[in-house]
Amino acid sequence: MSTPQTTIFSPATAARFDRLVALYPVKRSALVPMLLYAQDEVGYISDAVVAEVAQRVGITELDVRNVLTYYSMLRTKPIGKYNVQVCTNISCMLRDGYGILEHCKKRLGIEHKGTTSDGLFSLEEVECIGACCWAPAIQINYDFYDELTPDKMDQILEDYKAGRGKETV
Amino acid sequence: MADVTFTVDGKKLTAPAGTLLIDACRTSGIEIPAFCYYPKLSMQAACRMCVVRIEKMPKLQTACTTPVTEGMVVATETDEIKQARKATIELLLGNHPLDCPVCDAGGECELQDMTFKYGAAESKYVEIKQHREEQQWSPVVYFDRPRCILCYRCVTVCGPGMDVWALGIQNRGVGAVIAPNGQDHLNCEECGMCIDLCPVGALTSGTYRYKTRPWEMNHIATICTHCGDGCKTTLGVRRVNDGMEIVRGDNRDKSGINGDFLCNKGRYAFDFANRTDRLTKPLVRQPDGNFAEVSWDHALDFAAKKLREIREAKGGQAIGVIGSNRTTNEESYLLQKFARTIVGTNNIDHHRTADYVSFAAALAGKAGRTASLRDTLTAPAILLLGNDPTNQHPALAWNLRSNVRLHRARVYVANHVEIKLRRQAKAFLQIPQDGYASLVQYLAGNDSAIAANDTTAAFRDALRKEESLLIVFGSEFRGRDIQALVDFGLSLPNTKFAALGDYANSRGAADMGVLPDMLPGYVPVSDAAHFTDEYGAPLPKTPGMDLLQMFDAAQRGDLAAMYIVGSNPVSRFGVDPAVLKNTFLIVQDMFLTETAQLADVIFPAANLYEKAGTVTNTYGDIQLVKKAADKAGVRTDFELIVRLADRMGADPKKLVPFGRGVTADMGQSRGPESGEADRHAVWLAANRLELKLSPFDPFATLDEIQRLVPSYHVSRLELLTGTEQPEKFDLVQIQPAGSRRDLVLPAEDTLFTSGTLGRFSDMMKAVVESHTTPNPAQTAAD
Numbered sequence: 001m002s003t004p005q006t007t008i009f010s011p012a013t014a015a016r017f018d019r020l021v022a023l024y025p026v027k028r029s030a031l032v033p034m035l036l037y038a039q040d041e042v043g044y045i046s047d048a049v050v051a052e053v054a055q056r057v058g059i060t061e062l063d064v065r066n067v068l069t070y071y072s073m074l075r076t077k078p079i080g081k082y083n084v085q086v087c088t089n090i091s092c093m094l095r096d097g098y099g100i101l102e103h104c105k106k107r108l109g110i111e112h113k114g115t116t117s118d119g120l121f122s123l124e125e126v127e128c129i130g131a132c133c134w135a136p137a138i139q140i141n142y143d144f145y146d147e148l149t150p151d152k153m154d155q156i157l158e159d160y161k162a163g164r165g166k167e168t169v
Numbered sequence: 170m171a172d173v174t175f176t177v178d179g180k181k182l183t184a185p186a187g188t189l190l191i192d193a194c195r196t197s198g199i200e201i202p203a204f205c206y207y208p209k210l211s212m213q214a215a216c217r218m219c220v221v222r223i224e225k226m227p228k229l230q231t232a233c234t235t236p237v238t239e240g241m242v243v244a245t246e247t248d249e250i251k252q253a254r255k256a257t258i259e260l261l262l263g264n265h266p267l268d269c270p271v272c273d274a275g276g277e278c279e280l281q282d283m284t285f286k287y288g289a290a291e292s293k294y295v296e297i298k299q300h301r302e303e304q305q306w307s308p309v310v311y312f313d314r315p316r317c318i319l320c321y322r323c324v325t326v327c328g329p330g331m332d333v334w335a336l337g338i339q340n341r342g343v344g345a346v347i348a349p350n351g352q353d354h355l356n357c358e359e360c361g362m363c364i365d366l367c368p369v370g371a372l373t374s375g376t377y378r379y380k381t382r383p384w385e386m387n388h389i390a391t392i393c394t395h396c397g398d399g400c401k402t403t404l405g406v407r408r409v410n411d412g413m414e415i416v417r418g419d420n421r422d423k424s425g426i427n428g429d430f431l432c433n434k435g436r437y438a439f440d441f442a443n444r445t446d447r448l449t450k451p452l453v454r455q456p457d458g459n460f461a462e463v464s465w466d467h468a469l470d471f472a473a474k475k476l477r478e479i480r481e482a483k484g485g486q487a488i489g490v491i492g493s494n495r496t497t498n499e500e501s502y503l504l505q506k507f508a509r510t511i512v513g514t515n516n517i518d519h520h521r522t523a524d525y526v527s528f529a530a531a532l533a534g535k536a537g538r539t540a541s542l543r544d545t546l547t548a549p550a551i552l553l554l555g556n557d558p559t560n561q562h563p564a565l566a567w568n569l570r571s572n573v574r575l576h577r578a579r580v581y582v583a584n585h586v587e588i589k590l591r592r593q594a595k596a597f598l599q600i601p602q603d604g605y606a607s608l609v610q611y612l613a614g615n616d617s618a619i620a621a622n623d624t625t626a627a628f629r630d631a632l633r634k635e636e637s638l639l640i641v642f643g644s645e646f647r648g649r650d651i652q653a654l655v656d657f658g659l660s661l662p663n664t665k666f667a668a669l670g671d672y673a674n675s676r677g678a679a680d681m682g683v684l685p686d687m688l689p690g691y692v693p694v695s696d697a698a699h700f701t702d703e704y705g706a707p708l709p710k711t712p713g714m715d716l717l718q719m720f721d722a723a724q725r726g727d728l729a730a731m732y733i734v735g736s737n738p739v740s741r742f743g744v745d746p747a748v749l750k751n752t753f754l755i756v757q758d759m760f761l762t763e764t765a766q767l768a769d770v771i772f773p774a775a776n777l778y779e780k781a782g783t784v785t786n787t788y789g790d791i792q793l794v795k796k797a798a799d800k801a802g803v804r805t806d807f808e809l810i811v812r813l814a815d816r817m818g819a820d821p822k823k824l825v826p827f828g829r830g831v832t833a834d835m836g837q838s839r840g841p842e843s844g845e846a847d848r849h850a851v852w853l854a855a856n857r858l859e860l861k862l863s864p865f866d867p868f869a870t871l872d873e874i875q876r877l878v879p880s881y882h883v884s885r886l887e888l889l890t891g892t893e894q895p896e897k898f899d900l901v902q903i904q905p906a907g908s909r910r911d912l913v914l915p916a917e918d919t920l921f922t923s924g925t926l927g928r929f930s931d932m933m934k935a936v937v938e939s940h941t942t943p944n945p946a947q948t949a950a951d
Contacts, residue, residue: 062350066337 008048013041017056027057031067035074044075080115080122082160084108085139088125091132100136101125103150107157120161140165175241184237191219191232194245201245202254202283204261204368205320206233209575211329213321217257218283221245229253254287261318263294265369272316274370276383280318281369306355308935309375309437310364312347317371319345323363332570332592333357347371358920359936360563361436365419365429376437376932377417381407386416389797390424390891392784394495394673394777395434395923397522398542398564399786401425401891402435404778404797411449412799415439415778426542426790426893432563433936434923439778441929442798447759448773449802460771465804472755472770473816476512479729479753480817485513485709489719489728492519492683493735493806494672495925497782497794498881499867500806501674501681502689502874503824504734507810510706511819515685515694515713516728520741523670523787524647524911525679529691529901531655532666536899540639540665542788543893546572548639548665550579552632554654555605556643556669557588560920562787565641565669566590581632583608596628606650613657637663644670644915670787671916672924673777677785680878680896686712690878691903703877705823715912716742724748731755732813734806735774737925739764741914757809760929773803776926780805782867783888789896791881793888808865815864827861827869 007014016037020030034057038049045068054061068074084104088097101123105111108121115122131137134146138153143166145156159165170185177190177199184193191201192208204216212234220229224242229250232243244250261280269275301314319338324347327336335357339348349355364372386405393402401424405417418436423429451468452460463471479487490508492501501519508517532538545551545568558566566589572578573593582594585604591597600608600619610618612629619625632638640658642651651668658664670676682689688700688708697708714722716738722728730753738744740763749767756765757772765771777784778798785791804812815821861869874881880901883894921937922928 060334060350062337062348063334065339065348069339070341072341 008052009038009041013037021056028059028063031057031059031064032071035064035068035071039074044078046076078115081120082140082165083122083124084157085124085126085129087127087129087131087135087137087139089128091128091135092137095135097136099150100138100148100153103153104157107154121157173237173239173241175237175239175243177243178245182237186238187236189233190221190235190237190241190243193237194232194243199245201232202279202286203233204279204283204318205322207322207326207366209571210322210325213325216261216318216320218254220250220253220257222247222250251287254283255289258284258288259292259294262288262292263296264299264315265318266298266300266315268316271379272313272370273373273378274316274367278370279368304353305375306349306351306353307357307359307375308939309359309361309433309932310355311373311375311378312349313371313373314346316369317347318369319347320368322366322368323347323372326362326366327357329574330570331358331360331362331567332589333360336363354939356940358559358563359433359437360431361419361433362430365421365431365436374417374436375935376440377405380416381405387413387797388422389795390420390422391778391795391797392673392786392792393418393431393435394926395438396562396564396918397670397672397675397787398427398562399673399784399788399790399792399893400427400431400435400564401792402431402439404439406797411801413797415442415798424891425792426786427564427567430564430567432567433921433933434563434927437932437936438923438927438930440932441759441926442776442778442800444760444929444931446761447800447803448761448765448771449800450773452768452771454769468770468772469812469816472772473813475753475769476730476732476755476813477817480512483729486516486713487727487729488512488514489516489714489722489731490514490518491716491719491731491733491736491738492517492678494520494522494675494678495777496674496678496735496806497777497780497784497867498674498677498681498791498874499782499870500734500780500810501678501683503807503810503870505682505689506704506824507814508732509688509708510704511814511817511824512732513709515709515711516719517683517713518685518716518719518912519675519678519683520672520716520736520738521670521679521911521913522672522675522915523644523668524651524913525668525670525676526684526687526691526903526909527648527651527911528655528666528668529898529903531652532898533901533903534899535659536897538659538665539789539895539898540641540667541790541893541895542568542786543790544639544665544788545569545641545667547576548572548578549576549637550581550632550635551639551641552581552583553590553594554583554608554640554642555585555645556641557584557586557590558641558669559589561643561671561916561918562669563920569593579631579635581628583628596624596631598625598628605645606653609650609654609657613653613660633661635661637665639665639667641667641669644913647911647913667788671918673786674784676787676789677783680785680880681874685715685718686909687903689874690880691901693904696904700877703873715910717912720744720748723752726751728752733757733764733768734810735759735925737762737764739767755813757806759803759926772809774809775800775803775805779803780807780867782807783871785896786893789898790893791883791888791896792893793891805865807867807870811864821864825864825866825869826873827864827866 021027034053050061050064054064086101104123110123112125129139131146136148137146170187172183173186174183182197194201201219203219205213214231214234219232221232222244223230303313305311324336328334335350335355364374386407388403390401390403393400402418403420403422404415406413406415418439420429420431450462453463453468455461492504505517570593579595581596582591583598585602607618695710732755734757746767754768755770756768757774758765781796782794783791784794811821814824880897887894921933927933
């Protein structure tokens, strides 16, 4: 097991990574899950994450970046504490997903991929998040909110601001 | 595999099952355009240029990923296909700048050609082009991102091809870019294969960019002057004030034993030839101790007179001759003939980099046991002992990697360091630096020779199961060790051998008898009968002094003169300059080397790119060297030896058997660039004729070599067509070697110091510097 001498990850995550690389016939198969877990812990994929993941998987940093830059859900820049992902795909669009997005923009004072100055919220327009039955829907970090209206949206944002939101991160 | 028959454009074709349609068509002369496809690299199917219509298939198919099948009916040029290709081109040109007038690839750009053939006259795209500034990834690799059409050829050749993985693809969709591994610089072997394979001008070469156009150059395929692999390199040359200048080295025409492969040395390290500090005038040391530029007449007369006086006063034993690892076979041969017949001494040697004498002795009389460089690409099993081909024999390393990748060859590596090729090896054995001989004993069955364990046992068992084996060994093996290794190899059913030495023509120098105890073809000096007949003069029969003995003799005051050709023993062997203070020293070289600085007379010599003849690579492949470049003021070593002999009172006709009855000037004297001479050469070759009218014609000497050295009795016509000819090593009539010193001093070249001339290549120096002082990392993507 090629556990690095010093790791930037928590002991639990480091242990999880050690297990991950042993799980697949080829080490590099563990790359995407590793990046996702690393992102959850660090908040984004920093250069330090790239370096350590490359070392753990036994590939070059370039190889890690090749994969990393391919997936839009992997981020290389820090974002706010709560990442508000607004779906504007067909079902949501038909039920005014764009309205929700515009509302969020106005309310938070940021654009797509922007982060509020207090570092609390980031906003992102995303493809289908799989909540078509209850469109329009958003996802904040790993939590879903559906059948939204602008009022409901305001309430959710207020809750998060006041620390009452569901928190998984 | 079994053959299948299929129809393409109404023609019935046959190809082995599994062949890709694009390959099968190209073999039959049906050209299918493609950008991303490159033979022998992994499939991409990225560019969609190679689409064809296959009957019973609903959509157009990519020929680069479709294997041929029985009864397949294919159309490759219909209106539908033209329309598809036109659309593809339009997409590719979406962001491609129209900078063909300044682009290096202009005139040899695949995208340009395809646009002429299929392109649309107008583009539907009106968006502003995504412009990015050009990036310099290394001293030799520049990347112009907008020109890139994302065909991935560079990525695949660098990864699976070179096993370097210096290039990758970043971002997705329209944002995708090719990115280097060092974020904004390449950390790689700088082979330049990516530049060569790039179908457009996205990757350009630091040595060539913005210098000239393909149609302004002459292209001459000759042999690289650096390592012992003897790759063909196609030099682009153009006329300059003082001769012909080399502007580019590549091998896109896939000529020769290396196919299209070339390492950094062949591609960039020709710039020593263009250096301004090259010697171009003869120099003679004046009484005040300084050099003065003198006329050729004066320098030659002075040197010849001195040599003659010493020969007459003290005999030939008082004169030593040192040959070169980078002169042609004819020059090496001529030099030993000069030493033995005109000086009258066997004091002749060169810097040896492998023990070819023991190798010849071990294989005496065994036919078909030496491997060509080509064999390393096809052999099913290879045992590599010692050496680090990635650094010292890049073409061999490329062949081994390709062999593993394309033919699943089994490579067994034993080395004292973890060389890079272990990554391709089926088994890798790390042994002590002095453990090579014991390893061979162990492999031959002596269990107690090394501390054996399961790994070594498995290594030996796997080797013994091989039905045919190619043993490649480095200069770690000498003398009796080579004998033992060959004995072990011959005990296996079907074994071939390759001995690795450094420098362009070390093998040739040894073959041509630039040795104190061996005549050409490894004939002992005591047994010179047929040489005496041919030369018409008796030869000295006792072995002369070797290189080290010569310097010892000089120190004792027993060596009155030394003639050093294309070699720098003072630096290589750490000779104290004081040793030579009483020795008259004649040096012919390109530069004022440490040895030349001590000389009394210096003749400016031409390099291997500026002369004609043959060279023999370390595997024994004899190849033709063609004159590509030219420099005013320098002369070939061949001419210099003949002129010196002439002025010492020798008959040039005896030294070079030229001009048998024909006296017309057929154009040769005007040089190969004059056009007329070229046409004559073509006509002569086509009619199996060669006219040797000049004492400076190396082919007259090649005739003599072929008469005297049976192993060089190869097809002249094949040589002239540019095909390498394996030396017939079984015809070497060598007697078992007694106790002789091998005196092998391997060059231990790294990848970027190459041969004896690498230190004079500014481009190689820049590459080394860029690797030792990395740039602060920035993000390449934007």
